[in-house]
Amino acid sequence: MENEDLDELMVCRLDQTRKTVEPCSIVIFGASGDLTARKLIPALYHLYKEKQMPPKFRVIGFARREKTDASWREELRQALDQFSRTKPVDDKVWQEFSANVFYCMGEFSDLEAYKKLGKQLDSFGDPQLRNNLLFYLATSPSQFGEVVEQLYKADLLHKDESKGWQRIVVEKPFGHDLASAYQLNTELTRYAHERQVFRIDHYLGKETVQNILMFRFANSIFERLWNRDSVDHVQITVSENLGVGQRGGYYEEAGALRDMVQNHLLQVMSLVAMEPPVSLDAEPIRDEKVKLLKSIRPLTPEDVAKQVVRGQYFAGMVDGKMQLGYRQEAKVKADSNVETFVAVKLLVDNWRWSGVPFYLRTGKHLPLSASEVRIQFRPTPSVLFAAQCGNKLDPNALTLRLQPNEGISLRFNGKVPGTSTSVRPVRMSFSYNSEFGAYTPEAYERLLLEAMAGDATLFIRRDEVEAAWAIVDEIRKGWEGKPLTNREFYSAGTWGPMAADDLLAQRGHVWRNPQPVT
Numbered sequence: 001m002e003n004e005d006l007d008e009l010m011v012c013r014l015d016q017t018r019k020t021v022e023p024c025s026i027v028i029f030g031a032s033g034d035l036t037a038r039k040l041i042p043a044l045y046h047l048y049k050e051k052q053m054p055p056k057f058r059v060i061g062f063a064r065r066e067k068t069d070a071s072w073r074e075e076l077r078q079a080l081d082q083f084s085r086t087k088p089v090d091d092k093v094w095q096e097f098s099a100n101v102f103y104c105m106g107e108f109s110d111l112e113a114y115k116k117l118g119k120q121l122d123s124f125g126d127p128q129l130r131n132n133l134l135f136y137l138a139t140s141p142s143q144f145g146e147v148v149e150q151l152y153k154a155d156l157l158h159k160d161e162s163k164g165w166q167r168i169v170v171e172k173p174f175g176h177d178l179a180s181a182y183q184l185n186t187e188l189t190r191y192a193h194e195r196q197v198f199r200i201d202h203y204l205g206k207e208t209v210q211n212i213l214m215f216r217f218a219n220s221i222f223e224r225l226w227n228r229d230s231v232d233h234v235q236i237t238v239s240e241n242l243g244v245g246q247r248g249g250y251y252e253e254a255g256a257l258r259d260m261v262q263n264h265l266l267q268v269m270s271l272v273a274m275e276p277p278v279s280l281d282a283e284p285i286r287d288e289k290v291k292l293l294k295s296i297r298p299l300t301p302e303d304v305a306k307q308v309v310r311g312q313y314f315a316g317m318v319d320g321k322m323q324l325g326y327r328q329e330a331k332v333k334a335d336s337n338v339e340t341f342v343a344v345k346l347l348v349d350n351w352r353w354s355g356v357p358f359y360l361r362t363g364k365h366l367p368l369s370a371s372e373v374r375i376q377f378r379p380t381p382s383v384l385f386a387a388q389c390g391n392k393l394d395p396n397a398l399t400l401r402l403q404p405n406e407g408i409s410l411r412f413n414g415k416v417p418g419t420s421t422s423v424r425p426v427r428m429s430f431s432y433n434s435e436f437g438a439y440t441p442e443a444y445e446r447l448l449l450e451a452m453a454g455d456a457t458l459f460i461r462r463d464e465v466e467a468a469w470a471i472v473d474e475i476r477k478g479w480e481g482k483p484l485t486n487r488e489f490y491s492a493g494t495w496g497p498m499a500a501d502d503l504l505a506q507r508g509h510v511w512r513n514p515q516p517v518t
Contacts, residue, residue, distance in 0.1 A: 021452045022165075023056035024132035025121055029108065029147055030139040031061025031072070035171070037079035039202075040136065041101075043444035045080060048097045049090065052449055058129055059101045062117060064108075072103040085442055108143050114154035121156075131164025133157075134452055137171065144170055145187030152191035159193050169198045169451050172263055173254070174460070177476070178469040185462045198451050199460040203264045205443025206402060210458070212271045212373070213285070215400070215408065222398070223276075225377070226352075232395065233357045233509055235374040236268055239366040243313065243323055243492065244340065248331035255338045257310070260362040262472045266293065267460070268402070269358055272373055273348060282457040286464065293467040297347040304478025306506075309499040311341030312484055313365045316491035323365060323492045337484050340364040343500040344475070357507060361500065365492035370514035371402035394425035397512070405517040407431040 026044070028036055047053050061072055077098070080089050104120055106113020121130045135151060137144055148168060151157035157166050168188065175181030188197050204210070216223055225231070238260060244251045251259070270289040277284035299307060314325035326332060326340050341363030348358065377396040397411040409429040450458055490497040495513050504510055 021052075021054045021449065022132055023054045023126065023128040024134055024452055025058040025060060025124070025129050026134045026136060026448075026452075027060045027062055027104075027117065028136045028138055029062045029143075030137070031103070032063040032065050032067075033138050035138045036061065037076065038083050039442070039444045040138065040448070041076045042080055042083050042085065043442055043448050045089075045094065045097050046085065046442070047445055047449055049093050052445075054452065056126060056129060057100055058121075058124055060104050060117065060120065061102070062104045062106060062113075064106065066105055067103050069102050073098045073101055076101065108139070108147050108150070111150055111153055114150045114156060118154055118156055128164065131166075133164070133166045134169065135166065136169045141170070141173060141175070141184060144184060145190075148188055148191050157191060159191075159196075165196075165454065166192070167196050167198055167451060167454065168192055169200055171200055173258065174199055174263075174465045175469065176253070176258060178466060178473050181465050181469045185465065189462070194462055195456070197462070198456060199462075199465060200447055200451075201263050201267060201460055202443040202447065204267060204458045204460075205445075205447040206406075210446075211406075212268075212400065216272075217276055226375075228352065228354055228356050230377055231353075231356050232376050232378045233359060233507070234269075234272065235359045235376065235512060236265055236272070236361070236372070237374075237511075237514060238264055238268075238362040238371045239369060239495075239514060240362070240364050241318065241366065241369040243318075243365045244326065244329050244332070246330065248329040251340070252332060252336060252338055256340055256342045256362055256364070257472055257475060261342050261344065261360060262468050263460075265360045265362060266468045266471065268371075268373065269346070269360060270464075272375075273353055273358070275352065280457075282455055282459075285457055286461045290461065290463050290467055292348065292350075293464065293471070295348050295350045295353075296471055297349050299471070299474045299478065301478040304475055307345040307503070308475050308478065309341075309343040309488065309497065309503050310339035310479065310484065311343075311363065311488045311490050311497035311500065312336075312338065313340050313363075313492045314489055316365070316493045318365055318367075318493040325492070326364075339484075341366075341490065341496050341500070343496065343503055345503060346471075357509075359504060359509070359511075361496065361511070363490075363496050366495055367493060368514060368516055370404065372514045373400040373402065374398070374512050375400075376509075376512075399512075401514075401517070405431065405433065407433075407517075 028040060030036065044053070044059060067075075077089070077094060080094070081087075102120065104113070104117050106116060121133070124130060133156065135147075135157070137147055139147065148157065157168075170188070175184050216226060267289075270292045274288040274292045277288045312326050315328065316323060326338070327334055327336055332338075341361070343359065343361035346358045346360065348354070348356070375398040377398075379395050394411065399409045399411070401407045401409070407430050409427045411425055411427050447458060450456075485499070487499040487502070488497045495511065501511065
C-alpha cells in the first residue's frame with residue numbers, strides 16, 4: 001500500500017461530531033467601525049465562499065450613521081478589496097453573499113431602534129432567521145450592558161431558548177481590573193445565561209493555539225514528558241515588532257500587562273499546562289483551564305518585586321529605521337511609566353508542575369513579531385558527555401511556533417560529522433505549510449463559525465476572565481507608586497530590558513529568543 005493511501009486511512013475526522021450550524025441572523029452592533037470592515041465581514045464572506053455558512057442566513061449592521069442597504073454593501077465591498085485574505089474578490093460570490101446583508105440605523109440607547117430591528121428580522125419571513133440570533137457587540141465595553149438590556153426589552157433576547165437561540169459575542173477588553181470585569185459580567189448575565197455569552201479572544205482562533213491540545217493529548221510520546229520530572233522550565237513569548245503607533249492613548253490606560261498578559265499569554269499558558277479534560281466538549285476543557293489559572297501561586301508585593309519585570313522602549317533602530325521612544329509617541333505623557341514590555345515568572349502549585357517556573361514575556365518594538373512556547377527539558381546528569389561539555393551541552397527543548405510560520409521543532413544534541421568528537425544542537429522541525437499545504441483560515445472565521453454552532457470551546461468563560469484578572473491585579477498593586485528604573489528601559493529593536501535577563505538569571509536560565517523563519 002502506498003504511503004499516501006495509508007495516510008488517508010489514518011485520518012480521523014473529529015469534526016464529524018461537531019454541532020450543525022442552523023439558519024440564523026447575525027446582527028453586528030458598531031457596524032460602522034474598523035473591526036467590522038477589517039475582520040468580521042471578510043470572515044463571513046470567506047466562510048460563505050468555503051460553503052461553511054448555514055443554508056439560510058442574514059447579516060444586519062446596526063449603527064447610528066444614516067446608510068441604505070446598498071450604500072453599506074458598497075462600503076463593505078471596498079473594504080473587502082483591501083482586507084480579504086484572497087485577492088481578487090470573487091464578484092459572483094460577493095453578489096450572492098451581499099444579497100443577504102442589510103443595514104439598520106439606530107442609537108444604542110433608543111429602544112425604538114431595537115423594535116425596528118425586530119420588524120426587520122420579522123420581514124425575512126423565516127422563524128429561524130427571526131429567532132436564531134447572533135449579536136456581535138463590536139462596541140466599546142462600556143456599551144455592552146446597555147445593548148444587552150435594550151435587546152431584552154425589545155423581546156429580541158431571551159433566557160428561554162424554546163423558540164430558538166440567541167447568543168452574544170463580546171470583544172475584549174473584559175474590564176480593566178477584577179472589579180470592573182465582575183461588574184461587566186454581572187450586567188451581561190442579568191439578561192442572558194452565561195452559556196449565551198461568548199467572550200472572544202481572537203488569539204484562541206489561531207490554528208496552532210488550537211493544536212496545543214491536539215499535540216499534547218493525541219501523542220503519548222510527549223504527554224508523558226509533560227511534567228516536573230522532565231521539564232526544567234517553560235518560556236512563552238509574544239513579541240511585537242511594531243510600537244504603539246496611533247494607540248498611544250489606549251496604551252496609556254492599558255499597558256502591556258492588561259493588553260497582552262491578562263488574556264493572550266495566560267490563555268496560552270492555561271492550554272499548555274492544564275490537565276487532560278474528561279472530554280473534548282467545551283465545558284470540560286474550560287474547567288481545566290480555570291483550574292490551572294487558580295493553581296498559579298498568588299503574588300505578594302514582595303513577590304512582584306522579584307518575579308515581575310516591566311519595561312518601556314526608548315528610541316532605537318528597528319528594521320534599519322530609527323523609531324520614536326514610547327514617551328515621544330502621540331497621546332503619551334512625557335513622563336509616562338506605562339509598560340510596553342512585561343516579563344513574569346509564575347509558579348503553579350499542583351502535582352504536575354510543582355517547582356517548574358513558567359516565564360511569560362511580551363513587548364512592543366522587539367526585533368520581530370512572533371509567538372512561541374518553549375518547553376525546556378531538564379539537563380542530562382553531569383556524567384559522560386555532560387561532564388566533558390559542561391554548559392556547552394545544550395538542553396533538549398520543544399518549541400511550538402504559534403505565529404508566523406506555524407510549526408513545531410524539537411532540539412537535541414548530535415555529533416558533528418568528522419574525525420573529532422564534537423557535539424552540536426540540531427533541530428527536527430515540522431511546518432504546517434509544508435506538511436499540509438492547506439489554507440489557514442483567519443481566526444475570526446473559526447470563531448464566528450463556532451459561535452454560530454454554539455460551541456464555546458474557543459471562548460472565555462466568566463470565571464476564566466475573573467481568575468486572570470485576580471493574577472494581574474496583584475501585579476499592578478506591586479507596581480503602585482514605583483517609577484521605572486534604568487534597568488527597565490530598553491532600546492527599540494532589542495529583546496527588552498536588562499532586568500528581564502536578571503529575572504531568569506536568578507535560576508541560571510536565559511531567554512531563548514524567537515528566530516526569523518526563512
